[in-house]
Amino acid sequence: MNRRGVCSALGLNLLVWGLAGVAVLPLAWMVGMAFGGGPDGAWSLENFKILLKDEPMGRWLVNSLFVSCSYAFLVVMLSAMGGYALAKYQFFGKGLAQVVLVGALLLPPQVLLPGSYELMDRIRWIDSYAALIVPGGVSVFGMLLFRQAMIAVPDDLLSAGRMDGCGEFRLWWGVAMPMVGPMVGAFTLMSFISAWNAYLWPQIILQDHGKFTLPIGLANLSGLPGYQANQGLLMAATLLSVLPAAALFLILQRDFVAGLSSGAVKG
Numbered sequence: 001m002n003r004r005g006v007c008s009a010l011g012l013n014l015l016v017w018g019l020a021g022v023a024v025l026p027l028a029w030m031v032g033m034a035f036g037g038g039p040d041g042a043w044s045l046e047n048f049k050i051l052l053k054d055e056p057m058g059r060w061l062v063n064s065l066f067v068s069c070s071y072a073f074l075v076v077m078l079s080a081m082g083g084y085a086l087a088k089y090q091f092f093g094k095g096l097a098q099v100v101l102v103g104a105l106l107l108p109p110q111v112l113l114p115g116s117y118e119l120m121d122r123i124r125w126i127d128s129y130a131a132l133i134v135p136g137g138v139s140v141f142g143m144l145l146f147r148q149a150m151i152a153v154p155d156d157l158l159s160a161g162r163m164d165g166c167g168e169f170r171l172w173w174g175v176a177m178p179m180v181g182p183m184v185g186a187f188t189l190m191s192f193i194s195a196w197n198a199y200l201w202p203q204i205i206l207q208d209h210g211k212f213t214l215p216i217g218l219a220n221l222s223g224l225p226g227y228q229a230n231q232g233l234l235m236a237a238t239l240l241s242v243l244p245a246a247a248l249f250l251i252l253q254r255d256f257v258a259g260l261s262s263g264a265v266k267g
Helices: 003-034 046-054 057-088 095-104 109-122 140-149 154-164 168-179 181-197 202-205 212-221 231-266
Strands: none
Touching: 003 231, 046 057, 046 109, 046 154, 057 095, 057 140, 057 168, 057 181, 057 212, 057 231, 095 140, 140 181, 154 168, 168 181, 181 231, 202 212, 212 231
16 A cells, blocks of 8 residues: 555544544543542442432333333334235235335324324323334334345245245244344344334323333433432433443444345345
8 A cells, every 4th residue: 555545544544533532522421420429529329329219210221121122022023024025925906005105104203193192092001001012013114124125035945945834934934034134133223222212102101100211201300400400410310221222232233234234235
């Protein structure tokens, strides 16, 4: 590599590291505020102790984990089934169905809130986790995303499986799903984070303070006078809310990148 190439690579690396440093600054500030509050400015766990002792942060964390994991599992399974059917089966009205699904993506979710709330009220799901998990279990975006991934599954492989006596469910689970593993990981991560950060719908549905998820609990904490004056407590609560999603991203980051890359190539 000549001198110009070395200088270009060095400049690009410095630029990337500089941008990364700017992106990390808010996180570093949040961590510093969360662990502050000790004597003489020393780091301490006092903010976390106050949160776990005086507020049901642990319960809110468990609530969010339950809702997010249940939602992610349901939406990934149903989306994979729908995408497999759209990619590999021929049925009457298939083209029209796909057009309708694409059109449904253009509908703002907020338009559905009044009707969705009325439906939840009629079936007595207000203030229940079922209202947070089940209605969003069918994802149009997820079905179309998996359709693109499932197209790459060889039809000959499925035909060979049928000749060997495999049922359709076994073909989907044992043949197609392993071949779109990166997409499963990527969509699992997206679904989990979407449910983890959800605020508007849970705020409308949940009424019991003990059933709150973390975003609702944090919003309530930020409105209390004692927490408005103590930013360290709010940053500690925010840090607790970030850790599970960050941990899942670290676990699934390879699948996430591979899933997005495969979608870009096949799309």
